[in-house]
Amino acid sequence: MHQGVAGCGRYPYPLQYQLIEVFARQQGVDEDQVQVFCGSKLALQNAVHAFTGPRSLVVPEPSYETPAQTAEARGAKVHSVPLNAQQAHDVEAMLAVDPKPGLIYLCNPNNPTGSVTPAADIERLLRKAPADSVVVVDEAYIHFSDVPSCIPLVKTHANLLVLRTFSKLYGMAGARVGLAVGQPPLLEALEKFDGYNVAAEPSLRGALASLEDASLVARRKQDNQQLRDATVARLSRAGWRCTASQANCFMVDVRRPAEAIVAALKEQQVLVGRVWPSWPTWIRVSVGDEAQMRRFEDAFFRVLV
Amino acid sequence: MEGLSRRRLVGLSAALPLLGQVSWAAPAAAAAAPGPAPVRLNYNESPFGPSAAA
Ligand SMILES: Cc1ncc(COP(=O)(O)O)c(C=O)c1O
Numbered sequence: 001m002h003q004g005v006a007g008c009g010r011y012p013y014p015l016q017y018q019l020i021e022v023f024a025r026q027q028g029v030d031e032d033q034v035q036v037f038c039g040s041k042l043a044l045q046n047a048v049h050a051f052t053g054p055r056s057l058v059v060p061e062p063s064y065e066t067p068a069q070t071a072e073a074r075g076a077k078v079h080s081v082p083l084n085a086q087q088a089h090d091v092e093a094m095l096a097v098d099p100k101p102g103l104i105y106l107c108n109p110n111n112p113t114g115s116v117t118p119a120a121d122i123e124r125l126l127r128k129a130p131a132d133s134v135v136v137v138d139e140a141y142i143h144f145s146d147v148p149s150c151i152p153l154v155k156t157h158a159n160l161l162v163l164r165t166f167s168k169l170y171g172m173a174g175a176r177v178g179l180a181v182g183q184p185p186l187l188e189a190l191e192k193f194d195g196y197n198v199a200a201e202p203s204l205r206g207a208l209a210s211l212e213d214a215s216l217v218a219r220r221k222q223d224n225q226q227l228r229d230a231t232v233a234r235l236s237r238a239g240w241r242c243t244a245s246q247a248n249c250f251m252v253d254v255r256r257p258a259e260a261i262v263a264a265l266k267e268q269q270v271l272v273g274r275v276w277p278s279w280p281t282w283i284r285v286s287v288g289d290e291a292q293m294r295r296f297e298d299a300f301f302r303v304l305v
Numbered sequence: 306m307e308g309l310s311r312r313r314l315v316g317l318s319a320a321l322p323l324l325g326q327v328s329w330a331a332p333a334a335a336a337a338a339p340g341p342a343p344v345r346l347n348y349n350e351s352p353f354g355p356s357a358a359a
Contacts, residue, residue: 001359013332111349171351172359206359213358220353240351249349269340271347292344299344 001175001209004202012201019204022211023179027151033189038166038199040140040178045070046193047103047161047180052076055102060089062276064111064138067103076102082278087115087243091125103134108136108150109141112276112284114228114245116147134186136161143169143217144224145246151181158183160177161190166203168248169220170210175203222246228287233296238301243282249273251282254304258283259305268299 004012016036026030037043048057048070057071068078068125079162084090089106104125109116120136129135137150139162148160160181161301167173177199180190199207210216230240232250241253254261261283265272273284283295 064328168349168351170356173348173350173353175355201322206355210356213356216358220351223353245348248351266343269343271343271345273347273349286346286349287352288344288346292346292352292358295341295344302316 001013001202001206004200004205005202006253009210010201011198012204013198015201015204015208016198018022019177019208022208026211027149027181029145029151029154029181032184033154033181033187035180035190036199036204037178037180037190037194038203039167039176039198040138040163041066042138042194043163043178043180043190044105044138047136048076049074049185049193050189051103053101055133056098058094058097058101058104060094060105060107060110061278062110062112063105063107067105067136070243071103080278083110083113083115087108088117088121089125091117092115095128100130102137104129105136105138107138107140107148109245109247111141111144111247112249112251112273113243114141114247114250115143115243116246119148119150123153123258126153126160129159131159134159134161136163138163138164140165140168141249144221144248147156148244158185158280161186166207166210169217170207171220172203172210175200175206177203177207183227212222224287227290227293231285231287231293234297235300238277240304249286250283250287251279251284252300255281257281264303265296266301270296270299272296 019036020031024034045067049068049294052071053074053076056077056079057067057081059068061082071078079095081090081094094104106122126135139149142149154160154162160186161180164179166177180187228245228250235242235252243251258281
């Protein structure tokens with residue numbers, strides 16, 4: 001990434017093509033089925049612009065708010081469908097809420113719960129969704145989980161778009177690199193809003209080095225799992241209900257208005273995530289390192305005596 | 306990247322240079338206890354940053 005600073009006088013398209021080539025090779029897809037965006041958030045926003053407007057957006061609730069916010073900003077109808085009892089996407093309800101939506105958003109694992117949706121459910125949704133409704137599967141947290149990726153399905157589903165990011169397991173949130181994977185007509189539709197933009201050279205170099213670091217995913221996945229599960233186990237033993245997370249965040253039901261607990265934890269110098277209005281008694285906690293999780297737990301048990 | 310308001314960030318950074326110019330600001334800042342840095346578990350970021358190879 002340091003080396004990339006010296007190259008910042010030029011638009012680094014060759015590096016962007018190299019990143020596409022490496023990712024496509026690793027995932028077994030064609031290079032024209034991969035596009036780079038300055039953050040997967042941008043790819044997601046472009047997808048909402050491209051495929052909603054006259055037609056609706058279907059989202060799970062609670063979930064990552066960006067697609068719903070973007071759709072609302074452009075005046076598109078948003079259908080929010082609660083997660084099911086297993087905190088997975090309720091695919092039948094998502095299919096039933098609108099017979100012809102423009103875009104159906106799935107997040108696997110889901111932010112903020114960290115919970116996962118079985119591959120069979122996603123495949124069923126893909127089979128049953130109208131061919132001209134685009135299905136986005138946001139895999140921002142997939143590296144932390146044991147669920148299979150939907151990337152192989154883009155070959156057989158012309159309406160499937162899968163999103164990946166370097167912001168989470170790869171630790172490059174500030175470098176802004178994300179990827180969209182789908183058949184070329186879908187990527188072209190996103191590009192209309194992105195103008196064939198290029199990411200920054202330090203960011204592209206960081207992304208390439210991350211993909212080429214053979215042990216990184218397994219190592220970080222294991223560390224995250226250990227730290228998350230240890231904290232969740234201690235909270236659960238003390239009687240606090242947590243979501244079944246396979247991501248680098250989980251939620252805890254604090255059984256009272258969660259906003260007040262977020263504020264109380266902040267006073268203890270522990271910042272946790274925002275509160276989702278549909279789950280008003282739950283806080284979202286991102287998984288940090290061991291010392292950070294200790295400080296979270298100490299503060300949690302001080303605040304929630 | 307999650308819901309950080311750019312307007313709030315810009316507002317905060319615009320106020321910073323002014324702080325040093327008001328008579329009460331410097332002593333107040335100096336008197337503040339150093340305290341531990343906040344633990345940031347709010348944006349699903351990695352505590353480890355980019356790969357060492359990056
Ligand atoms: C589910 C999900 N998708 C996408 C993003 C956006 O990631 P980025 O734009 O940093 O790639 C986030 C970030 O928090 C997220 O939680």
